[in-house]
Amino acid sequence: GAVVSQHPSRVICKSGTSVKIECRSLDFQATTMFWYRQFPKQSLMLMATSNEGSKATYEQGVEKDKFLINHASLTLSTLTVTSAHPEDSSFYICSARTTSSLSYEQYFGPGTRLTVT
Amino acid sequence: AQTVTQSQPEMSVQEAETVTLSCTYDTSESDYYLFWYKQPPSRQMILVIRQEAYKQQNATENRFSVNFQKAAKSFSLKISDSQLGDAAMYFCALTQGGSEKLVFGKGTKLTVNP
Numbered sequence: 398g399a400v401v402s403q404h405p406s407r408v409i410c411k412s413g414t415s416v417k418i419e420c421r422s423l424d425f426q427a428t429t430m431f432w433y434r435q436f437p438k439q440s441l442m443l444m445a446t447s448n449e450g451s452k453a454t455y456e457q458g459v460e461k462d463k464f465l466i467n468h469a470s471l472t473l474s475t476l477t478v479t480s481a482h483p484e485d486s487s488f489y490i491c492s493a494r495t496t497s498s499l500s501y502e503q504y505f506g507p508g509t510r511l512t513v514t
Numbered sequence: 515a516q517t518v519t520q521s522q523p524e525m526s527v528q529e530a531e532t533v534t535l536s537c538t539y540d541t542s543e544s545d546y547y548l549f550w551y552k553q554p555p556s557r558q559m560i561l562v563i564r565q566e567a568y569k570q571q572n573a574t575e576n577r578f579s580v581n582f583q584k585a586a587k588s589f590s591l592k593i594s595d596s597q598l599g600d601a602a603m604y605f606c607a608l609t610q611g612g613s614e615k616l617v618f619g620k621g622t623k624l625t626v627n628p
Contacts, residue, residue, distance in 0.1 A: 431614075431615075431616075439620070439621075440605060440618045440619065440620045440621050441559075441605070443616070446614055446615065488557065490559065492559070492616075494614065501609045501611070501613075501614075501616075502547070502549060502561055502564055503616055504561070505551075505558065505559035505560075507556070507557070507558045508557050
């Protein structure tokens with residue numbers, strides 16, 4: 398149980414274009430989903446927290462207009478990188494908390510490697 | 515503010531031996547949860563073990579156990595009978611009760627030598 402999927406696993410896009418990454422909880426309902434960014438050999442950096450049906454909460458320093466997050470249902474959140482530039486190239490990971498979780502653990506997707514050329 | 519510190523960037527262990535990964539944390543809250551996550555080369559984050567701060571008993575999951583020292587704010591992970599598949603980055607993480615955020619340490623890269 399508690400499986401989270403991400404699509405696509407890898408994406409290459411040209412500078413100036415937008416790319417959407419989907420995060421789905423497959424066998425549970427997720428009240429809250431999280432988006433992280435991970436640079437090589439570094440830890441996870443929280444970008445934003447999204448709750449179903451409400452606006453995402455972004456961490457300090459994360460551009461809201463560049464990283465658009467939508468959490469339209471209890472099983473789907475999307476991250477859209479708008480007007481992508483090479484510096485946006487990174488590994489993006491989503492996670493989700495179950496509605497019934499009492500111990501606050503997060504279940505992670507397999508990640509999406511974004512390369513902007 | 516919450517902080518998590520992993521002071522060992524890299525560790526190595528011989529197959530079948532035991533290794534302990536260190537983690538210290540700081541929080542002003544009394545209600546919090548601690549986790550160890552594993553990230554193998556596939557980069558899929560996997561929950562290894564969790565500990566509720568209100569529980570005195572150390573959590574155990576098969577070959578994985580923790581030494582939770584609340585007063586010292588220490589939360590180390592012991593891996594017994596190490597296997598080649600245990601090779602990965604290990605991240606210690608903390609969340610406060612009522613908060614939704616996980617705060618991660620910088621990670622420890624574990625190498626298992628055959």
